[in-house]
Amino acid sequence: MGGLEVVVPPSKPQDSKNHAVREKIRVEAARLLRLAELARELTTRSAQVRISHGKSKGEIAWPGAAGAVAVYTHDVQHDVVGSPMGVLTGPDAAQQFYEHLINDLKIENMVMVRDWFGSDFAVMEHIVDAAVAGSFMGIPGHGRSIRFRMLHVWEFRDGKISRENVWLDGGAIAAQLTT
Numbered sequence: 222m223g224g225l226e227v228v229v230p231p232s233k234p235q236d237s238k239n240h241a242v243r244e245k246i247r248v249e250a251a252r253l254l255r256l257a258e259l260a261r262e263l264t265t266r267s268a269q270v271r272i273s274h275g276k277s278k279g280e281i282a283w284p285g286a287a288g289a290v291a292v293y294t295h296d297v298q299h300d301v302v303g304s305p306m307g308v309l310t311g312p313d314a315a316q317q318f319y320e321h322l323i324n325d326l327k328i329e330n331m332v333m334v335r336d337w338f339g340s341d342f343a344v345m346e347h348i349v350d351a352a353v354a355g356s357f358m359g360i361p362g363h364g365r366s367i368r369f370r371m372l373h374v375w376e377f378r379d380g381k382i383s384r385e386n387v388w389l390d391g392g393a394i395a396a397q398l399t400t
Contacts, residue, residue: 286316286317286319286320286323289319290319291312292381292382293312293315293381293382293383293385296311296383297311297315297381297383297385299314299384300386301389302386302389303389304318306318324354324355325355325356325357326352326353326354326355326357326362327352327354328351329350329351329366331347331348331350332347333347334346334370341378342376343374343375343377344372344374344375345373346372346373347370347371347373348370348371349368349369350366351367351368351369352365353365353366353367357394357398358391358394358395360394360395362398367393367397368393369389369390370390372387373385373387373388374386374387374388
C-alpha cells in the first residue's frame with residue numbers, strides 16, 4: 222500500500238504461543254491493508270471516471286453512465302440523500318440516474334478535501350464546481366455556476382461497490398440557484 226508494511230515486533234523464540242498470535246496479527250493486518258488499498262483504488266477510479274467527463278488533460282475519459290456503474294455489484298444500492306428518486310437498486314437504476322445527471326450538471330472542477338478508507342468502505346469529501354445546464358435538485362439552473370460540498374460513502378463487496386451513499390450541501394445549491 223504505497224510502501225506501507227506491517228511491522229509486528231518479534232517475539233522471543235522460546236515463546237511459540239506468543240509468536241503464533243503475533244503472526245496471526247501480522248497476517249490479518251496485511252490483509253486489511255490490502256483491502257484498504259483495493260478500496261482506495263476502486264473508489265479513486267470510480268470518482269475519477271465520474272468527474273473527468275469535462276476534462277482533457279490526460280485524465281480518465283468519461284465512459285458514459287454505463288461505464289460509471291461498471292464497478293457496481295449486481296444488487297448495488299445507490300442513495301443520493303434527498304433525491305426524489307429515493308434509494309435505487311441495481312446498476313440499471315443507477316445508470317438512469319447518471320444519464321439524467323450528466324445531461325443537467327457539467328462538473329468543472331472537483332477537489333478532494335478528505336478521504337478515509339477501511340477494508341470494506343471508503344469516504345470522500347469534495348468541493349464541487351459545476352454549471353447547471355438543466356435542473357439540479359428540482360431547481361432550474363439556466364447555465365449558472367455553483368459550488369457545493371459533497372460527501373460520498375462507498376461500501377465494497379467482492380472487489381466492487383455494493384452501496385453508494387451521496388450527501389450534497391442542498392442549502393448551498395438551492396441558495397445559488399435561486400438568487
